[in-house]
Amino acid sequence: EAGVVQSPRYKIIEKKQPVAFWCNPISGHNTLYWYLQNLGQGPELLIRYENEEAVDDSQLPKDRFSAERLKGVDSTLKIQPAELGDSAVYLCASSSPGSSTEAFFGQGTRLTVV
């Protein structure tokens, strides 16, 4: 079974440029998460989708970040314009229904803003 797939793996952009990340969750997983992870920290939630609905985007900086999950399957996360402080690893995860199930992570996109 294919795991969570993310692309690109690495991205280097200049500040003020736009960038987009893509995620394809595990088939059948209704819930999709975007996390941000800084060095030495645990993942921090940016947004959670249940199917195509964003049910928690309270931690998403909406002035520059946007996300979508059309058709309730794959998802994109966009930053426009990027700032130096956005350099981090962006992780996508998915889970199946039920509070006791685990979250499965993709390999992440390592973003460097220069």
Place this chain on the structure above:
Amino acid sequence: RKEVEQDPGPFNVPEGATVAFNCTYSNSASQSFFWYRQDCRKEPKLLMSVYSSGNEDGRFTAQLNRASQYISLLIRDSKLSDSATYLCVVNIGNQFYFGTGTSLTVIP
């Protein structure tokens, strides 16, 4: 206040040692509990779920104390391959909250 608090370490232990990690969580409505392992420059992966009765998987033992809102992980007979960051995770309403992670290095 963070949902999950962990001692970031680092823990440097010799091979064969026993090491314990602890974490506390703030929300009594937390429904499920996990330990994840994260290797350097890799994604987090589930190590084990944590059940109220405590559970064991080989050299790893996890405990949950709901009254004290405390979770622990014990690693016995540490191996070099156990070197990683261990993340304490709680699930509240289908939302996963992560601790900062505890770094472990097992030394030959």
